[in-house]
Amino acid sequence: MWFSHAFAWQVPNSLLHRNHRDNVGPSHLTVGPGNGYFLSKLPKDTPLRTLHLLDLNPACLEITRKRLSGRFDIRTTEQDALKPWPVEPESLDSVDSHMMLHTVRGKDMWDKEPLMAEAARALKPGGRFFGCTVLGKGDELRINALARRLLDLYNSQENTFCNLGDSPEDLRKVLEKHFSTVDFQVVGTVGVWVATK
Ligand SMILES: C[S@@+](CC[C@H](N)C(=O)[O-])C[C@H]1O[C@@H](n2cnc3c(N)ncnc32)[C@H](O)[C@@H]1O
Numbered sequence: 001m002w003f004s005h006a007f008a009w010q011v012p013n014s015l016l017h018r019n020h021r022d023n024v025g026p027s028h029l030t031v032g033p034g035n036g037y038f039l040s041k042l043p044k045d046t047p048l049r050t051l052h053l054l055d056l057n058p059a060c061l062e063i064t065r066k067r068l069s070g071r072f073d074i075r076t077t078e079q080d081a082l083k084p085w086p087v088e089p090e091s092l093d094s095v096d097s098h099m100m101l102h103t104v105r106g107k108d109m110w111d112k113e114p115l116m117a118e119a120a121r122a123l124k125p126g127g128r129f130f131g132c133t134v135l136g137k138g139d140e141l142r143i144n145a146l147a148r149r150l151l152d153l154y155n156s157q158e159n160t161f162c163n164l165g166d167s168p169e170d171l172r173k174v175l176e177k178h179f180s181t182v183d184f185q186v187v188g189t190v191g192v193w194v195a196t197k
Pocket residue numbers: 031032033034035036037038054055056057060079080081082097098099100103104105
């Protein structure tokens with residue numbers, strides 16, 4: 001996370017910490033928590049109380065649940081994020097998807113649209129969907145030699161990356177289709193956003 005974010009994807013972890021800190025609300029759902037590292041670094045005065053974790057890997061759910069169970073009321077769901085989520089419409093204050101869309105199967109960002117549609121459905125009006133993902137193609141991206149090598153390597157392995165068709169233009173368009181305001185930027189090879197319902 002430290003090496004590849006800094007040298008391959010060229011996105012500062014401080015930006016990802018800030019994205020979490022500034023946008024998480026009392027009732028929050030994280031799509032693809034991994035080991036829960038960024039959630040574990042939320043400041044003491046975070047408004048977060050109820051934390052839903054959604055992941056198709058039960059090990060990620062268990063590691064994150066154990067890591068954060070003293071701090072938040074945690075609910076876990078083991079499933080593919082492209083399938084309908086078992087949460088009520090307009091029930092959440094915030095949803096995040098950090099460094100996971102590039103691992104979701106699909107030929108381009110439009111195949112991953114059901115995840116954004118579910119986030120929009122689950123959020124209250126004014127709720128925020130924030131996140132970031134490594135993108136695989138597009139003139140705006142700063143793809144250096146290490147990033148090129150890792151993109152090709154990870155996309156050639158099973159169950160690692162699937163993002164060679166993911167572009168900033170499509171990501172922005174998918175977000176704009178489902179949210180009323182979208183703050184989107186490209187940093188290195190990474191698309192970073194905060195979208196408001
Ligand atoms: C690289 S980790 C990101 C972890 C964390 N969000 C972070 O920023 O450090 C990707 C996570 O997405 C999950 N994931 C990948 N594809 C998924 C899918 N289709 N549905 C749900 N979770 C998925 C993985 O199991 C893993 O927990």
